[in-house]
Amino acid sequence: MLKDITLGQYFPGNSVVHRLDPRAKLILTFIYIIALFLASGFLTYAVMLAWLVLAVSLSRIPLRMFLKGLRPLLFIVILTGLLNVFYTDGRVLAQWWIFRITLEGLLMAVRMIMRILMLVTGTFLLTYTTSPLQLTDALERLLGPLKRIRVPVHELAMMMTIALRFIPTLIEEADKIMNAQRARGADFDSGNIIRRARALVPLLVPLFVSAFRRAEDLAVAMESRCYHGGEGRTRMRVLAFRAADAAILAAFLAISAGVGVLGVVGF
């Protein structure tokens, strides 16, 4: 159960998408999301979809990985679709009791569903092709200027690095504790939601205690290795923003601007 968590999952590879500078990828994803919200008509959606399909196929990550990631969202997607179908006014196509299906409603539903699916697939593409380490690195660099207004950028990035490092360790430990509690008759799998949530208490308490102990140990180990904050720190891997990264970023920016303008007009 716990091993299914796919947070920050990364599929190593050497495709064009993988090799793109992580900062460029972060910015691209950000622009992509904005453009997706500005898109409104058939034309703009088609352009965005073309980009997404191109990027996904270039990443050489099997399509089923994306489908697997989308599965938990099925309920939200269907709900969004239904709400839009029934609650949009316009030309009535069919009517039954209090339910009415309108042409506008159908179109709106398709649009919303596409928007959600494309949004999630796009962000999956980012985490699937970028190692967590590169992502935190990119975030630290991009947010660097905020240090001037005293935002603890380095500390935030370090927190993310450590969190990502300890997720598998803590999952393993949670599994171990669960098995130990099961061996003594604990029941995690039956009953309603409230009962199941209550059953998790004897799991969470030891997990928290151990996490704090680990934190203390890690702090001492980090200090022993001369950690003293972000000041004067260097990195082994230096991110290199190449001409190709800039070119792709510029091209995407231009197209997104086009999508934005057309989308606002209504295409």
Add this chain to the structure above:
Amino acid sequence: MVGKREFLDAVISFEGVSFAYGDGARVLDDVSMAVLSGEFIAVVGRNGSGKSTLARHCNGILLPDDGRVLVGGMDTADKEHLLDVRQTVGMVFQNPDNQIVASVVEEDVAFALENLGVPPGEIRHRVDAALRAVDMYDYREHAPHRLSGGQKQRVAIAGVIAMAPRALVLDEPTAMLDPQGRREVLEIVRRLCREEGVAVILITHHMSEAALCDRVVVMDQGRVAAEGSPREIFSDRQWRETGLAVPQAVALLELLRLGGMDIPYGSLTVEECADAIYQALGQGA
């Protein structure tokens, strides 16, 4: 007492160090000792004898209440030299999971060098060298949580020796490992000591590990209870009174003596033990 000339060579020296935690109980009581360049020392003692507290004084994680600790001539209480002190004395802890910072092996080994502001090219070079020194180069791109305990501990050692320390303090590094992992770690540590001339302070519960060292320091109630070569320490009758176990070979000979065999003191390793028994049997025949 250690002579003056030896103090000049000392990587770490404790001068009358006393220390108490917040609750007032004295954990270290007037400890004086020196660790010389390239020396392999084992620190043994019961739980609560002050071994780990002693270790944490070696690189300024804890500071003495009384007396002082010198690392390469620098006082650990001197804030200006703190990074130099920590670079000179590397520290490896018991739980390998809790000392690995990054989610890629080589990134973790680079951590200390990044903190010290070493240029990227040189970091790469030193990380590769450190990983080779612990035989983990082939695993440099692996995720730490997928490694065995012994491998994780070797990564932790690599992360410390990348700083090129003069001394390595290991606080029960094999306590959580299986026999295979224990062997791996000990072999690496001994090699570092012999070939790279790194002084090693090994805190351990395993007397078979202590038997491999140049010198054994026995801690009891915050004091250095005894100090000497493993041969001296484990043959000493006083030893039995400290309530600590002895290496299995020594224990066997002791039992044989009790049983009436005439076996001289001073055998330590399995081979020596076998020889001693062989000779005793020869005399009897």
